[in-house]
Every structure is written in structure tokens, then in C-alpha cells.
Amino acid sequence: MASRKSPLFDTATTVGKIMSFLGVSALCGLLAAGLIFPLAASGGAAAAAGTDILEDIPAELAEEPLSVPSHIYASDGTELATFYAENRQPVALEDISQEMIDAIIAIEDERFYEHGGVDPRGLSRALVHNATSDSQQGASTITQQYVNNMLINAVVITGEGRLTISGTGEKTYADKLREMKLAVAVEQEMTKDEILAGYLNIVLLGGRTYGVEAAAQYYWGIPASELNVAQSAVLAGMVQSPNGYNPEVDPEASQARRDIVLGSMLDEEVITEEEYDEAVASGLGLDISREEVGCVSASMGEYFCDYVRREILASDTFGPDEAAREELLDRGGLRITTTLDPDAQTAAEEGVMETVPADDSSGAGAAISSVEPGTGNILAMAQNRVFTPEPGDGNTTLNYNVDAEDGGGNGFQPGSSLKPFVVAAYLEEGGETDDVVDASVDEWGDTSRWEASCLERGYTTSDQDWTVGNVEEDSNRRMTIDYGVYFSVNTATLATASDMDLCAITNLTDRLGVHRATDTSQGLSPQNPSFVLGTDEIAPLTQAAAYAAFAADGTFCEPRAILEVTDTHGNEYDVPEANCDQVIDEDIVAQVNDITINIAEGTIAAGDPPFPMAGKTGTTDEAAHTWFVGYSSGVSTASWIGNPESNQGYRGRTVAGEFYEEFFGSTLAAPMWLDYMEQVGGDYDTSDFREADDSPFEDRRDRERYRDGGTVSEGGDPGTDGSAVDSEDDSDDDSDDENSNNGGNNDSDGDDD
Template structure:
């Protein structure tokens, strides 16, 4: 292959300088006379001014990085999705078939190895043609085309309006292109120019560069392109979509044969090779590289969450537009925290629990985070990730907050009660301490202490006050905090809150990352009913908060991305686990004594079981349209949610995978789904015992005997077995919703 600097145009020599000057200067005069390109109304030049214009034009090529697709991977390196504006895989010239370089030179610039960026002979030929013919013929060399493509790429990335595309060039544009082409030939070898050109050129659809095009049309690398394949791609350069073999096979084949003729004429192929290639079919074997989360191989909702995390993080650019460009053009390699085995198990479980699209407006979800890191290990939803309208199709990610692609969340119900119990312990109380759960009415004007509010209190404002009801018989009476949480007694939780400062409860939920799904606001102590789960929360928020119970009080922000590098190997400063001690370890240990008993009892009652330590809590809202089980082992915290998302339609008496339940609670579907899923994957992470409290008041902390009545402490009747599923608390608050239906069973 020839040297980059043709002796004729080597401007280091006197002859070279003269030839270079005469070639470009003559062109200025020709352009001014209108012999090659029609005068642009906004950018003409005269022959007299040609030299001055040339002097003012830039001599350095304004380059920007080529647009390269970004790839998202799970923690094991499996690709989840690709993002791109231009499908491109840059390769070195050594990795491009000689057939391809021969074909492109033969059809686009047969004197490529002889000229110095501007081909005077080709220019003269074009002048004669344009003077003597009604049609126009260009004379752009491969170097000029390369320069033009680089300018287009730079203009786009810099947000400049005027691109030097064909048909929009002024004389000044063409002069600039030619001057830069000569300069490029001075700075680059022919091989470098050819490599750059073959990596930047559009070859149909959104396929840029020969490697991406070869992979797309035939599933081969650019290094393995045969003669007819190379000729097909080379033929597309002039009209990438018009000569696209996928959409216009006959036209593409005809154009390919023209290229083959040029290759024969320039002695790149023999007559025999030419004849064989002309007879060859296009033989396409399409391998589309789908873009975006809609085409994600797995975990499309997690993919969407990752995309939104990047768009929201100034690590990846000063504004959302620049971050979006980086994602679609920067060649990012994004490694996430997703565990493919957990994700596969979670997705299968939500679909087995509720067949996609089978229950109108309802869904099942699972999301798992790792205590101690916050790493998101699985995020599954039984709907199809799709922008198309249809039953069971939605782009809404029910596992996350609205800011990251979710909706407004779901009422937490009794899953909020452990936070009240945690605040109770932090205030110096014990789970064995007696709570007066007999008070079930707070008159209008009643005040709950709330030191962070302007008047230091939250006031019950509703006409008729706030009435609280339970389901379990004989539950409006004194009882231990432990007993009240175990049986999810509404009056016990409310009266614990009454003895506390509501702002302390809200402060604890804030430390545990609990915010409202719709707007990200902290829980508001202005309305005391928040302690019964009236606020809307996302499953991931809940899973992350409960993970702190597994991690001895250490809360870690949810984390989806572990590593990011760009196309040049630059590594972005992606934050590691962001954790802080949100609760005292001993308070958590006391809480876990009750939480493990709740999980054990509910599992047995729902016909499920697990053989490793688990803490957790069910939850159901008043309408029984939103049901939960949030549970945790030492190594994993998972929120299981089953409910209605289109409206507040109850799950009662609806056919869910062949079963119809008169009443649906957290222990009915959500908890068995959680148990089935966790039994498959829990052993992949720690299943050690939780920390024991330093001074437990319980002689037999792992026994549920103390919850069954007649133990000399609670008294009263043993609850009916019929109520051992989640009961339904009534909302008699007249505008002060309790948001809770777990008023008497765990």
C-alpha cells in the first residue's frame, strides 16, 4: 500500500507546495464560475476572494469521539442491553478484509494512493462532465469524505445547526473540506485515513462502519468479508438506504456489480473472481443489534432503572442531555450488580404466581437487595416491558419510585409497623413493655407529640376524630409491644406512637431511606395515620430499609452499577456502597426477635416453610388491592408485592392462576411467592443467625408460645385460626385513613 505522502503533493518540496496551491486555488476559481457546484444563496465566493477565503479557513480537523454503542452487563458479564444512536464497532485496519479496502478504493477513489487529499485529475474530469452534461458529478476523494464525516460527527456532538451534508455545502464548506483533506494527508498515513473512513461511514439503517455492517448483514466480522459482501457494502456508501440490501435487494445487487466492475478494472480481482461474484446471491443473514431496554435479553425493568440512574447522575455529564448522548454514543461498558441466577429465579416466580396479563390491572413483583452493600440483586415484574398499550404491558416499573420509572407506589399497610417498633426501642422502651392498646378513639383536636412541627404536635382534625379498629377478638387491651407487633394490632401501634414523638418515628424512617414513591418526600408526621401505612411506598424502598434489620442497623442506599468505562478505557468514578449506621445494633437485635417469629408463624400458616433464619412482616391495605411480604435473611432482603396497579380494585374473589380467594392478604399470595423464591437462592448468600440482643427480656425468644394466649402476660383468648391470615382493619377515620388492613394478625 502506498505511502501517505505522494511526492507530487508533498508540501515539503517546492513543487509540492506549488501543486498544492495551484490545485486548490484553481478550484476556487472554478467554484466561483459555478462549473462544479451551484452557487449557494447564503454562501457564495468570488474568484477574486478565493485566496482570502482559503487563508481564513481552519487547517485543523475538529474531531470528536465517534459514536459507539454502550453495553449493560449483569454482575457475571452477561449482556443485558445495548444503547446506541449509531451502531458501530471500531476496528483497526488490520481487522478489515483486503477485499473491503480494495472495493471502497475502486468505487469511491481509484487514485486514493496517488493524490494528496484532493485529486486534480478527478476534479478535471468532474468539471468537464458538469459542463457538458445535464447531470452533476462530484470529485470528493476518500480523504475528503472522511473529513466531511468527521465534521458532521463533530457538529452533531457540539450541537451546531449547520452540518456539511451533501446538498447543503457552500463554497466555503467545500473549500474547508479540501483544505482539511490536504492537511489530513500531511498528518495521517493512507492506512489511518482508510481505517477512519471505514469506521465512520454510514452503511444502512443505523449501522456505521464496516464491522457493525458486516455483523448486521451477514453475521461475520469485517476481517472475513468476501468479495461480493465487500462490494455490496462499498456500493452502499453513495446511497446508504437506497442501496440497502435488506430493503432494496435488486438495486443493491445491481450496485454491487458496478463495484465489482470497478474492482476488475483496477485489477483488484481477476475476471474469474468477478464473474463468480456477479453470479453470487446477496445471501443475507441478518443479525440485528437491538437497542434499548425493550430489547433487553433479561431484566428489562432493571435495565430501565440503570438507564435512569445514569441520566440522573452528574458523574456522567452536567445535564440530562449530555448524559443521554454519552449513553447512546460514548461506548460505555456498564457492569451492574444484578445476579443473573437470582434474576432468573425471581422472574420465573412472579410469572408462576400470576401469569402475565391474566389478571386485569394486577401484577406481581420481587426485588432483592443485599444487606451491607445495597446492591440490587434482582428486580422482577410479571408484566411485559413495552410502550405498546395492551393487557399486561407497561413501561412502569412497580418496584421503584416515580423518579426512576415507577408509579406512585402502594400503601405499605402493616409493613410500616416495624418502624414504629424500632423507634419504640430507640426511645429506651422494650418489646416486653406493656402498651395500652385499649384506646381506640382519638377525638377531634387530639394531639400526638411531634416536636419538628410548628406547634410541636400533630392534631387530629377530622370531624368525629380518628377511630382505630382491630380484627383479632379481645385485642383492645393492654399487651406487650412484642405481642402487638406479632399480631399486627392497630391499636397497639397507634398507642405506641402516641407515647413517642412522631418526628422521631419519621426521622427513623428517613434514616432507613423510606420516602414516598411519588415525589420522594419524607414521611410526614403531620398525619398520625402514617404509622399504619397510609403512605405510598415502592418495594425497593421497603427492601432496602428492611435490609438494615438484617445488617445490625446499617442502612445502604440501593446500588445498581458497580463499574463503568468508556470506549477509550476511561473509568468513571462510580460510587461504591453508600452505607451508614442508621440504628443501634442492640435495638435491631431486639426487633429481630419479634420479626423472626412473625416470619416463622406466617410461613407455617400459609403452608410454606424455610430452613434458615428469616425476619419479616406482611402488609395489606384497606381495599386489599395491595399486599406485601417483606422479609430478609442475613444475606438478602426481598420485598414481595402482589396487587392492583391500574386502580384500587381488590384482589378478593378474582381468579389468580386458577385460585379464587374470598379475601387476599399479605400472607395469601405475596408471602408464599417470597418463600418459593428465597428457598431457591438464599443459600447463595449468608443465612447465618441474626445477632442476639445483649439483654433479651424473653426466656424463650424463638418460641411463638407466648403469642397464643394464656401465658400469664397477655391473657385473653387464643385468636381464631380462621383469622390467622391477614385480617382486615376498618377505616373509621372519616378522612384520616389508616391505610392498613392487618389489624389483628401478623
């Protein structure tokens, strides 16, 4: 215990010596009389034995920090959730009502300000009572009780020693002696007010509620400074039996005990007869303010809260193992400030629930993950489910937005939302977006070789013969790279990949942090060529972070959720700073953006975007998973609608009360994304994207002609036959990018992307 000289003992040394003498004398006298150690031996033997024990007992109280709740906050300080093993809110003595102070002293230690830690009169009274009565009477002073609670706290925190609190084991005579000696020592180190404040902050007051501040808030929803006479008497009465006199559990017993305390207060003349009568006549007046613990009761962002909790438990910054980290979270009074934007989170939560209600009969899931380009800060994380372990439709603790190790599932196939990565890799290999590929090939044999320099053989083949189809008619022909991506032509993507090294694609996705949701150390594999059509399961947060690099001129940032962690003592814990690297050349990014801007602004925003935006849709077999992943300069967001339970799709089914013959990324995922971005995007950077050095688009009219199926250069077209493409403005309908892939099993007949 830190040495702090008590003003009482510094300024009144004579009184201090007398008080200390009385305390030690009482101990020695009781030892000599054999009252504390009624050994079989008599006289001097007992006294000698007691004296030896007294000398062996440490005189200093080894203090351990009190268990204090931890709190998770949004970036603006909004409290999200509380974690605790003991609900405690430490306050100074001046923040506790005088009525509470008077009540505890009156019932527990009326001579608190007179003794030196041990009360000889109280001891004598208890000894006589216990010797002449069947009932037992205690004589512990408030100081002794404070010591006992501190010892218990130390055992809980360190796991060393043993508990002596009622209900966890009877005190031995050695326990009592140790408590007395430590009480005398504490009185010489701390002021009476310090002891009283410490006691009122540590004492158990029912359930997991500790200290008068937490108790006042729990039972009446008021601070301890506002406790009146009757309320104070209730709490003071609970000290003897925190659960037996719990007003919530047994109001009759609590009220009877309260009235005993009020009688003691009247006897000690700290309340008047009138105050006594009024308090006794009153009811308990409970207004229970139950504060649930953990992410289940988070004010918002329950799934994000769980993500943060798991980050704490996984980091050795907060302890050597998970058990120690959980102990710190539950008891260490951590203040965890996160990256969450409450406004963005509210918009995301409303968006997913309005798009597909949690208990929708379709069982469809909806999720939004949003990150900030240039920092990786997670701004929002929402899904159309209720975070609870309780069974029921729409209930789950599985986080659709994240990897399995972070509380998520197996991830979801991204479909055509993977195509911008293929284009970026193609450009890195020296290609151009207006290069022409032969998209007429839609059958691939198991002997077809695909270059893959990072594999042992330097190439790979498909596991079996497979056929790939496209949704758009007249898509199996020659076309430019950018046209193929804009209309999401699967055969064009495969033609692009077949002309390059597949490992160049996986090298790029590795740099963008793209990995399987089931194994964060496992990036996309070029072993099966179908991966270029988005057959490997990926979490929405991974998608949002990867696309953020296109918004940040090629700078990829690891997603992060925690900005700062401090504890009750002001100690700061090391948390990761923004971890960003330039992973793609900015001009290559600008060329990719030329294509994805057309999709987001022209198709999704119907030519009237609120600010510059870009993105790409994606749909898997039978529309089991549909996406729109897009970005402004300041926000990157992955929007997912799909089946979290199986690969059964939503074509020809009813979702959110509407029947859909066709179901694509542009059906629900894209509108959900646009609505969210319109609400949130304006709070962040909305500047124009960087122009590519050799962009074929000179102005918006060029983009509009391109979206209508024309070309930028006169007389040319996305094909090579010299005729303009007649698309019938397909980019404006639900099939703007939806074509087919093999769903990862190489046997698709081609009906989606």
C-alpha cells in the first residue's frame, strides 16, 4: 500500500497514539486472555502462541485495483456497451450523500471516528453476547470490513490466498487476527474519510452491484449524492447480507432491515423523530435500472461490439492469454474508443432492416460493412439480425460481415465483384482497358492450360470440363476489356485471365488483403481458374477494405476498429495505428475507376449521383449471394444480400414481400448501398477521383455514350467488326452486370455471375 500519512495522525499525534494503542492493546489483551485463541493450553502458552502469530502477520495491506467495468465507445464518445464482473462506479466521498454516510456509520460502526481500527468496546460486547447467547454478533469496524473486502478483492484479482467473505468460507481466528492488525495499520496510513470512501466503493450491495454509486443507479436510477434517508438505510442494511436484504429479491426483509437502520440513525441522533417517522412510513420506491452486460445490450452496433471484444481477447497487448484478457475487460475499467461512426451505423442498421426484415420468411440475410479509405477505420457494420444467443427467427450471434475467426461464418462468394481486381492485374501486366479479347469461348476442357507461375508446374488446369454462360444476349463475341467488365461478361473475364498469368491476379488480391473468410492466412488460389469469377468465399469487410484502395489511389489500409484504450489509472495500451501501403499504381487505379464510375453513377445512381462514386455488382449461382461494393473518395462500402444458411438462391422467390423472377446484385444490394451512401457519404470526402493519364473519357457525354453501348472513338465499338453495339440500354436494367459462373464447381450451365 502506498504510504500516505493520515492527517488525523499527523495533526493529533497524541490521539493517534492512543487510538493505535487501544487497538493493539485490545488484540494483545484478548490474546493473553485466550479469548481469540481458546487453545487447550492455558495461560502463558496461549498468549505466547498468539504473540508469535501476531508478529508473523504482515502489517501492510497489499492493495489490488478494484474491479471496475469497462466501456466501449464510438468515435464521438457515444457509449456502446459495458462489460463487468462487478458493477462498480467509484466516486469520491463528497459525491455520496451525508444521509448515506450517516446510515452506514450508525448501523455498522457508531464509533468509527473514535477508534484506531479496532473497537475494544465493540469486541467486549460481542464476546459477552456470543458467550451468553445462541446467536452470534460481529464486532468488525468499518475499517476491518474495508480490510476484509480489500483482501477478498486481492484474492479475486490475483487468484492467490482464500476468500473469507460470508458464504465462501468461515473466518479462522488467524483470519480475524490478521484483519485486526491490518485495520490498525490502515488507520495509520489513511484518513478516516479515505477509509470510508474506500469502503463505500468496494462493498457488495446485491447481485453483481458493488459500491453505493452503482447501487443507487441500479435500485433508483439516481447518483449516490441524491440518496435520501430511507434509500440510504436500505443500502446500509444490505451490508450485513447483500442478497438476503436485497430489495429487489426480498422487499419485505429489506424494508424490515431498513427500519432497524433507521432506528440506529435515530439513536445516534443523525436524523430527527420526524425524519424517522416519514422514512419508516415510506415504501422502497424502487426504480430498477438494470444494465445488461456485454454486446447483447449494446446501444447500437452489437455485431461491431462483438468484433471489438474479440479483438481485445485476441491481442497479447491486453494479457498473456485469453483468460487474462477477459479478466482485464471485465474488471480493468478499460475505456475502449473505437472507429465506429454512430450516424453511419444508424443508417446501416436502418438500411439492412428496411431492405430485408430480420424475421423475413425468405430467410435472406443483409449486411453492410463500411470503411474509410486512407485509414482503414471501420465506420459501420450492420446486418438484418438480432444479436442474441436466444433461439428464434432472425436471431444470431454470427457476424455475417467478418471472418470466421472474428465471429463470422464461412463468407460468401463475391461473383462479379471480383472482376475489378482481374482488370487491375491485367493492366499491371501491361494491358490496356481498350484491348480486345475473344469472349466467344464459353467451354473449357480439363486439359486447357492456364499460366500460373507461382504453382509448382507453372500452370494449372480445370478439375473437369465446364461451361460458362452470360446473362446478356449477344455477349459471346469479341469485345474490349472495359466493355466486358461494365456489362459483366463472364466469358470476357475468362478470356482476359487466359491471356495472362493467374498468379498476377492473386498477387494483386494478396496486396489488397483479399482472403478466404475461413482462413485469414489463405489468399485466393490460382489452382482453379474459376476463382476469377468470384467462387471463393469472402467476408463483406474484406471486400470493403479492398475496394477502399480504389478510392485511395491504390493505398490499401488494414481494417481497424480500435482507436484508443486506457484504463482507470490513465494507462494507455498500444493499439495498432493505421496500417497503410501503396499497393497499386495510382494510374492503374484511375483506369479501373473509369469503368466502375460508369456502373455506380450511370446505372446504380441512374445518371444522377449525389457525388462522385464508383463500384461493381456481383451475383452468384441462382442468386444465392448478391453484392454491390462501391466507394466515394471518403467511404468504401460492401452491401450484401444473400442466403447465410445455404446456396439456395432467390430467383423465383419472394423476398421482403415482393416476388422476384430475376434477382441480381442490382435488385436489392445496390439500392441498399446507394441509400446508405447518400446518407453517409456527404460526411466524408466527396472529391472527384483522379483521372487516368490516358483515359478514353474526355467528359460525361463520353461516359453516357459508352453506357448506351456506343464507343468513345468515332465508328468504333467494343467489338472489332466496325458496327456499333445495340445494347437496348441494358445497363439500366436489372441485368447490368449479371452473368454466370460455375459457382466453384465447374459444372454450371451458365445462368448468373
